[in-house]
Amino acid sequence: MKEIALKLFGIDKSYSGVKVLHGIDIEITKGEVHGLVGENGAGKSTLMNIIGGVIAKDSGYMQVFGANYEPNTPASAIDAGIAFVHQELNLFSNLTVAENMFIEAYPVGFGGAIKYKQIKQIAQKCIDEYELPVTPDIKIEELSTGVKQMIEISKALMKSPRIMIFDEPTTSLSSREKDKLLATINDLKERGITIIYISHILDDVFRLCDRISVLRDGHIIETSNTGEVTKSQVVSYMVGREMNQEYPRIDKEISEEILLEARGIRFENKVRDVSLSLHKGEIAGLYGLMGSGRTELVKTLFGVEKMDQGEVFINGRKLEKITPKTCIQNRMAFVTEDRHHEGLLLPKSVAENLIIVTLPKVTQKLGIVNRLKEKSIVEEIIKNLRIKVNNPQKQNVINLSGGNQQKVVLGKWVINKPNIFILDEPTRGVDVGAKYEIYTIIAEMAKNGAAIFIISSEMEELIGICDRILVMRDGQLSGSVAKGEYKQETIGALAL
């Protein structure tokens, strides 16, 4: 019987009534590399934050090497010998390598002076050990992401942890940097450090891990030895959700006419040579995991980010300058995923939010807004979208429910009757009833001849409403699945 490094038993967690973790039981044996995989929102981060003492669990207990473990701050995790390497690096770009490594506890000498000689020496030792292309005096801002990550790892190792948790460490690394990271992790394993490796890049997980646990909707679905499970099995564990959401059925026609065509889009290394076309009356979906470049792709299509290469054609005419303004003029609309920051003026009234895009149309001479016209437009859209609001002129958006807020976001673009409608995660944080209504609004717009492009990390939703699903992985389109051929496993395999 091998020693158990970390044992979780019956961990529950709810956020404002919504249960995100359901009695998680997991045992990590000493010296193994344990892979934890799952879709976005499966509960991986929540679980890790509980282990790290960042958030508190509702019930259940944890043990570290047989001793009870009740973390209440990140410091208790460090004391228990657990170290984290996060996706978001916790380095200070204005400080040097050595200063960053010791930021939590500088050794100080006479008069409070940091013992620079000492910290540089130790930093140099870490640098030599991992053959990093740096000196202790280089500022972090001058380094590439891969090197920064190695420094973060060295920093974590200085506390001589027994358990190290890597949270999506490879998302922003080049393939060479990734190889080096994986080699380092193997090296740590040799030294007897227990490792939990969280990722949705299955290739890496299979290469690296001894055992793999799959997390889905807050449940541990399966834990198996790497040799005894295939990739497609893991994918089906990850995505094998029951389809129980209702979707509206609206008969519509997809015409041959292409409304939007993009050719060879490139943006940094996040979008690599993507071409696609959207037809009139079509609802196309874009599936991909976090970091696959899906948000970047649509941002470049709408001109929010400037593409490095590529062409966009609207109604067969080439768009010379791709900026949000020219896109809006060509009757494109874009609903961002971040509704609070980018989509809405929260403390303003529903009416003001709805009219903001259309303001030029209701403005008369001398820039005076025609109140009557504004009111009639607002009322019409509220009726059409069934936004639940009593007094649109008085009620502020911040007081609406998530679903109604999202309808306001949609509404302000729908007023303009866009031809091409791009939606990034339109139903995030929206309750089931409102989701159905949003799907209906989308389908009705397609019926009226618009081309719809929906990005979502909820696969069932795309399967439910789309005529075609494009899948993105690593900045490239890895496939396109037509309606009728939808299978969660197929789409999942394309994305992973």
Added chain:
Amino acid sequence: MDKESAVHFNKRTSGFSTQIARFGVFIIFGMMVVFFAVSSPRFFTLGNFLLIIQQASPLGIAVVGMIYVLVVAGIDISIGSTMYFVSVIVAMLTYRYNIITVAMLDNVYGYFIIYFITIAVGIIIGFINGFLTTKFKMLPFIVTLSTLNILRGFGYMISESTIQQVSSLSGFSNSKIGPIPVIFIIFMLIVVIFDFILRRSAFGRHLMAIGNSKISAKTAGININRNIIISYIICGALGALAGVMSAGQIGSVALNFAEGNEFIVISAAVLGGTSLFGGKGTVFPGAIIGILLITTIMNGLAMVNASPYVYTIFRAVIIFLAVMLDSMKYKGDLR
């Protein structure tokens, strides 16, 4: 990856705007100096240089304090009023209530008490500013804008809106060791001490870290609120010290004493390379460069007999340039 390519990864050093941002200030400054030197025979003399460093020193001390606050992405615009308020208090104690007698000022003892009181009052003001910005999460601009007006108002109240004489402080403020003003030596001492703290102490590095990313600093277990409060205390104390020294140079505390100094101090800090976005700045040479640039230009304008109104415009233009250059240099890493 070899060392060279790793180092040059993120650098965009070649752009024209980057070069302008780096050297633009010095080019403009150089042109101004040449203009003054040509226009006025008195400008480019040793005597005038000593005058400039004497004028620059009190505000330079305030700049050092301001750098500490700017580094944690804060700002203290109450510094001009702090200077006025403590000067009024010191003047009242000396001349109205005779708690500190003129006789006491004949030896070091009296100055010791005066500057002790000065620094104590500065610490209290700094603590209030820091406490309000951290514990109540108020914007430092608004907090210190309020204290700016409150302190000025209190100063008017205490002094009953009259000019206060502090001529007895002049002995110290205008004294010299050889040809070198004593105040300048004090300024240099303060620069050395506070440069060491910012650059070499754990506290200083923590301030830099906080200015770079509050979230990461929190994760690293740094006590953010305490460190920020201390940075405001340093700013308040050094500002107060600067105020009394400057009052001593002038010999009186007028109602508009130190009015608008916050902008000179802040723009000197920015000219010296401190970023308003936080996480970047040096006391040495930053504070010295910044205050000397501004004082030299002000002195030069006086030498060429520019109209007083031109001063205000020039000052504003310098501030505008400094902040614009700061924004141009800023690459977005820090926010």
